[in-house]
Amino acid sequence: MIQTRNREGGREGGRKRKRRGKEIALSDSAQQRKKEDFSKRKLVGIPQELFSRASQVESLDLQVNQLKHVSLISKLTNLKELFLSWNELSEFPREVGELSSLEVLYLNQNRMGNVPTGVFSRLQNLRRLNLSTNQLSELPTDLGKCRKLAYLNISSNRLSNLQVLVGLQGLRELCVDHNRLVELPAELFLGTVLTTFKAVGNPLRKPPEEVCVGGVKDIQSYFSQLGAGLREERARRVKAMFLGSSMAGKSTLCRSLKEGQAVGVAVEDRTVGIDISEVERDGVQLLFWDFAGHEEYYLTHHVFITPQALVILTINLARCVRVGWHSGGSTWARDSEVVGLIPSIADPTSFKDMVSFWMNNVMMRVPDSVVLPVGTHADQCTESEIQEKEKDIGKNIREMLEERQSKLQSRISNIKDKDDPTPFSEQLHRLYHLADLNIKVLDLLPLDCTKSEEIMKLQEHILKHVQNKELFPNVESTLPRSYQVVESSIRNLMKNKDFPKHGIVGIDDLRKRCSDLEELAREDWQCILRYLHRIGIVMWYEEIEGVRDKVFTKPSFLITLFKTVVRHDLVKCLEDLPQNILQKVNGLGRYRKMWANELKGKSTLRNTAIAALVRRSLMQLDLAREDSFVKEIAGSRQREGELVCLLRHFDICLPIKLSSPLNPQAQEFDPRMRWSPSSAQTLYDPDGGYLFPGYLKDTVTVMKMWGVDRDDDLRVNVYFLPEIPYGVFHRLIIRACLLYSKYWLGKDCFLLGYDTTLVLLRQNSDKNQDEYIQIRCRERESKRETKREERENKHVCVRERERDKERRERE
Numbered sequence: 139m140i141q142t143r144n145r146e147g148g149r150e151g152g153r154k155r156k157r158r159g160k161e162i163a164l165s166d167s168a169q170q171r172k173k174e175d176f177s178k179r180k181l182v183g184i185p186q187e188l189f190s191r192a193s194q195v196e197s198l199d200l201q202v203n204q205l206k207h208v209s210l211i212s213k214l215t216n217l218k219e220l221f222l223s224w225n226e227l228s229e230f231p232r233e234v235g236e237l238s239s240l241e242v243l244y245l246n247q248n249r250m251g252n253v254p255t256g257v258f259s260r261l262q263n264l265r266r267l268n269l270s271t272n273q274l275s276e277l278p279t280d281l282g283k284c285r286k287l288a289y290l291n292i293s294s295n296r297l298s299n300l301q302v303l304v305g306l307q308g309l310r311e312l313c314v315d316h317n318r319l320v321e322l323p324a325e326l327f328l329g330t331v332l333t334t335f336k337a338v339g340n341p342l343r344k345p346p347e348e349v350c351v352g353g354v355k356d357i358q359s360y361f362s363q364l365g366a367g368l369r370e371e372r373a374r375r376v377k378a379m380f381l382g383s384s385m386a387g388k389s390t391l392c393r394s395l396k397e398g399q400a401v402g403v404a405v406e407d408r409t410v411g412i413d414i415s416e417v418e419r420d421g422v423q424l425l426f427w428d429f430a431g432h433e434e435y436y437l438t439h440h441v442f443i444t445p446q447a448l449v450i451l452t453i454n455l456a457r458c459v460r461v462g463w464h465s466g467g468s469t470w471a472r473d474s475e476v477v478g479l480i481p482s483i484a485d486p487t488s489f490k491d492m493v494s495f496w497m498n499n500v501m502m503r504v505p506d507s508v509v510l511p512v513g514t515h516a517d518q519c520t521e522s523e524i525q526e527k528e529k530d531i532g533k534n535i536r537e538m539l540e541e542r543q544s545k546l547q548s549r550i551s552n553i554k555d556k557d558d559p560t561p562f563s564e565q566l567h568r569l570y571h572l573a574d575l576n577i578k579v580l581d582l583l584p585l586d587c588t589k590s591e592e593i594m595k596l597q598e599h600i601l602k603h604v605q606n607k608e609l610f611p612n613v614e615s616t617l618p619r620s621y622q623v624v625e626s627s628i629r630n631l632m633k634n635k636d637f638p639k640h641g642i643v644g645i646d647d648l649r650k651r652c653s654d655l656e657e658l659a660r661e662d663w664q665c666i667l668r669y670l671h672r673i674g675i676v677m678w679y680e681e682i683e684g685v686r687d688k689v690f691t692k693p694s695f696l697i698t699l700f701k702t703v704v705r706h707d708l709v710k711c712l713e714d715l716p717q718n719i720l721q722k723v724n725g726l727g728r729y730r731k732m733w734a735n736e737l738k739g740k741s742t743l744r745n746t747a748i749a750a751l752v753r754r755s756l757m758q759l760d761l762a763r764e765d766s767f768v769k770e771i772a773g774s775r776q777r778e779g780e781l782v783c784l785l786r787h788f789d790i791c792l793p794i795k796l797s798s799p800l801n802p803q804a805q806e807f808d809p810r811m812r813w814s815p816s817s818a819q820t821l822y823d824p825d826g827g828y829l830f831p832g833y834l835k836d837t838v839t840v841m842k843m844w845g846v847d848r849d850d851d852l853r854v855n856v857y858f859l860p861e862i863p864y865g866v867f868h869r870l871i872i873r874a875c876l877l878y879s880k881y882w883l884g885k886d887c888f889l890l891g892y893d894t895t896l897v898l899l900r901q902n903s904d905k906n907q908d909e910y911i912q913i914r915c916r917e918r919e920s921k922r923e924t925k926r927e928e929r930e931n932k933h934v935c936v937r938e939r940e941r942d943k944e945r946r947e948r949e
């Protein structure tokens with residue numbers, strides 16, 4: 139998606155760019171530095187005119203040209219800043235090594251394969267160096283002599299060793315994303331002034347990537363614990379995520395793998411949300427995450443689909459029927475009924491629903507994954523059918539991947555062909571990165587899940603692949619012993635009778651309970667907890683205000699909570715709420731119908747309805763004995779419940795006022811500020827409720843308000859490659875509505891009202907199957923329209939009268 143601009147051509151964040159800009163501006167004014175700007179001129183050599191005033195030039199900008207060599211640059215003896223980004227340099231310009239006054243050197247986005255040793259020995263004043271997006275596999279040993287170097291960007295290269303950087307005492311910012319690093323030198327972090335370190339996209343084992351994403355503090359803690367004389371341990375662990383459409387056989391596979399033999403699953407025993415199980419085989423710990431295939435659950439899946447996992451894409455072979463090829467890739471249809479070019483997600487036999495929807499989701503969320511397609515129900519197909527389907531699915535997936543690559547490449551060329559590609563450098567970097575991260579799809583394995591020997595075949599298959607270091611470089615990681623101790627202490631605690639069955643514990647309480655860890659400093663303990671959170675052993679959302687002091691030691695319980703309000707049969711759950719539960723939340727019997735109708739008609743759930751649903755779930759699990767616990771989860775009149783707090787954070791629901799058509803808590807939008815969910819804190823309204831865009835069914839209200847499209851509407855289309863990820867539009871609804879006081883919502887479209895302006899957003903796909911979000915804007919015509927809008931604003935309000943009546947009845 140086109141969204142970011144980077145004026146400089148480097149790949150630093152906006153803040154840093156600004157800082158650099160400021161630095162330059164300050165030093166400019168102080169020293170009257172002579173600047174020469176020759177950027178974006180399609181130059182193939184340095185302009186000769188420069189040499190007539192060579193000694194005066196202090197800053198030279200040659201970005202975005204076609205330079206293959208840089209000669210005579212050493213004549214600019216007073217040069218302090220040199221920008222050579224976005225050129226065609228395949229060799230490092232050696233003469234640069236003679237520019238002893240140089241403070242800033244940018245050589246990113248070139249094609250250099252190496253930097254010769256000796257160049258940096260004389261660059262003693264160098265403060266900022268950007269060598270990112272080149273093809274470097276080694277760093278010159280003398281780089282470590284640039285004692286003043288404070289910023290170094292060497293991301294998107296082929297580096298596997300950072301030892302030469304040890305000793306750079308002034309280094310504060312270091313970016314090494316997307317290289318081939320397996321280990322990091324501890325000396326780079328311990329006792330240094332490094333404050334920013336980025337290393338995503340490396341096959342890191344020491345420390346593992348889950349530690350590195352926590353930043354310098356977490357890495358320091360990791361190394362100091364490694365160095366504390368405690369034994370280091372090797373952990374071999376892999377998460378296997380079972381994805382695929384409903385009734386494909388995911389639960390059957392998960393449960394059978396756990397038991398080590400074929401286990402039948404009753405058809406009505408549908409997975410709700412996600413099931414988690416864990417087994418150890420051949421010294422590898424396998425965490426199985428079984429994601430429900432029913433559409434309602436896709437909304438929460440993104441919270442749990444994490445990188446570095448093995449994706450087991452489960453396809454019911456008996457359900458797909460081959461009907462021929464066409465460009466849409468929908469090769470399958472039920473009972474020989476040909477589906478449309480873009481088959482509906484609701485068609486469980488379409489190729490899109492069975493394979494490409496999941497593949498696209500995986501490509502978008504975890505694009506460096508390994509996918510193992512497993513064809514279930516092989517016993518219900520003939521040998522030749524299996525072979526044919528196996529071949530077709532493989533071919534279709536390959537075509538999908540090729541199409542994705544070619545789209546990525548064409549977008550890359552589009553940007554590169556622009557006269558000035560620098561504003562798109564961040565986007566280009568992402569495209570390069572996506573093009574690099576080719577998802578690995580293994581051959582389809584057909585299975586009859588009713589046979590134990592077939593289950594064992596799958597187990598062997600999984601173990602063979604996860605032990606392949608090329609496919610899973612991160613399966614093995616080195617951990618300080620304390621990491622293992624904390625993990626096993628928590629596991630042991632969970633076996634204790636007095637440990638809460640739900641597994642939710644206060645963070646300090648948990649630390650106290652792990653008594654064998656007394657010597658571990660609080661900060662180190664938190665770093666370990668963060669690591670355990672990232673690998674999915676516990677959940678600790680320290681960034682969410684309402685739950686930051688809680689640890690969910692049983693992630694499955696968290697998922698159970700999500701299932702309370704995100705489920706395929708929610709209307710029925712509301713209709714079936716027992717009387718005793720209603721009484722607990724001061725509800726009347728007739729509320730069942732009212733709540734069910736509100737959900738069906740407006741996709742809203744009021745607080746009392748949520749409280750009743752949560753209470754019922756907790757009672758079913760025998761966890762409702764402590765009223766205070768139920769209130770913490772479900773909410774009370776004083777405070778928002780932890781469940782909605784989490785759902786809000788993950789953009790699954792939107793707080794709404796049920797009593798008013800307006801949203802008085804809407805944030806004022808400040809374009810200078812970065813918007814984040816936490817900045818959109820809303821006041822808790824005990825009489826309010828939440829809107830779940832995932833349950834929106836039609837577009838009637840929105841389209842009535844909007845009318846027909848007009849030629850003079852202001853219109854912007856935002857295209858997505860290869861399609862709009864599931865749930866993105868829902869999240870857009872939530873984020874946009876938090877900013878506007880008037881909105882009308884529908885399935886796949888919504889309308890925002892501000893002053894006299896209407897803005898329509900809708901997700902579309904055109905005849906070329908390009909998917910995009912369209913933004914249309916127009917002035918409202920008359921006051922009459924405003925009145926009509928208020929009358930029809932039924933998605934965000936129930937009438938005041940109705941609320942009063944309800945209150946009276948309660949009283």
Ligand SMILES: Nc1nc2c(ncn2[C@@H]2O[C@H](COP(=O)(O)OP(=O)(O)OP(=O)(O)O)[C@@H](O)[C@H]2O)c(=O)[nH]1
Pocket residue numbers: 382383384385386387388389390391402403404405407408409410429430431432452514515516517518585586587588
């Ligand atoms: N004959 C046969 N039945 C299978 C096979 N695999 C699964 N089943 C049956 O298919 C049905 C659906 O399987 P599940 O494992 O519940 O499917 P799921 O993908 O988990 O479905 P959701 O929970 O809706 O996501 C169950 O009744 C299984 O026993 C197979 O290979 N052969």
